[in-house]
Amino acid sequence: MTDSIHTLFAAWGDPSPETRAAKTDAAIGPRFYYSDPNCPAPIESRGAYLEYVAQFSAMMPGAAATVVAVSAHHGHARATVDFEKDGKRMVRGQYFADLEDGKVVRLIGFTGMGEPD
Numbered sequence: 001m002t003d004s005i006h007t008l009f010a011a012w013g014d015p016s017p018e019t020r021a022a023k024t025d026a027a028i029g030p031r032f033y034y035s036d037p038n039c040p041a042p043i044e045s046r047g048a049y050l051e052y053v054a055q056f057s058a059m060m061p062g063a064a065a066t067v068v069a070v071s072a073h074h075g076h077a078r079a080t081v082d083f084e085k086d087g088k089r090m091v092r093g094q095y096f097a098d099l100e101d102g103k104v105v106r107l108i109g110f111t112g113m114g115e116p117d
Contacts, residue, residue: 013064
């Protein structure tokens with residue numbers, strides 16, 4: 001049920017626009033919504049999402065996103081994701097996903113793990 005989350009984040013580190021798009025297409029549903037703290041506004045299309053991931057790849061060549069933990073229930077998932085460069089974690093984030101037919105249709109990310117202030 002959560003393979004699509006692993007596939008979606010594997011696309012972040014893929015240097016090829018073609019295989020990045022193929023991984024994304026394998027992971028997302030026909031309606032797709034994405035938001036994280038670095039987005040100026042929520043993303044509501046495949047094309048805009050691919051542009052966003054391409055910007056990450058261009059700004060951080062060789063960087064990757066690795067799912068380090070995921071749990072799921074009733075069509076929802078929570079994933080902990082490490083963004084890494086040269087084998088070192090730069091940022092750890094938490095993502096919440098809605099899944100339909102095994103595909104991600106809504107993904108909302110937060111920087112950090114929600115530590116109390």
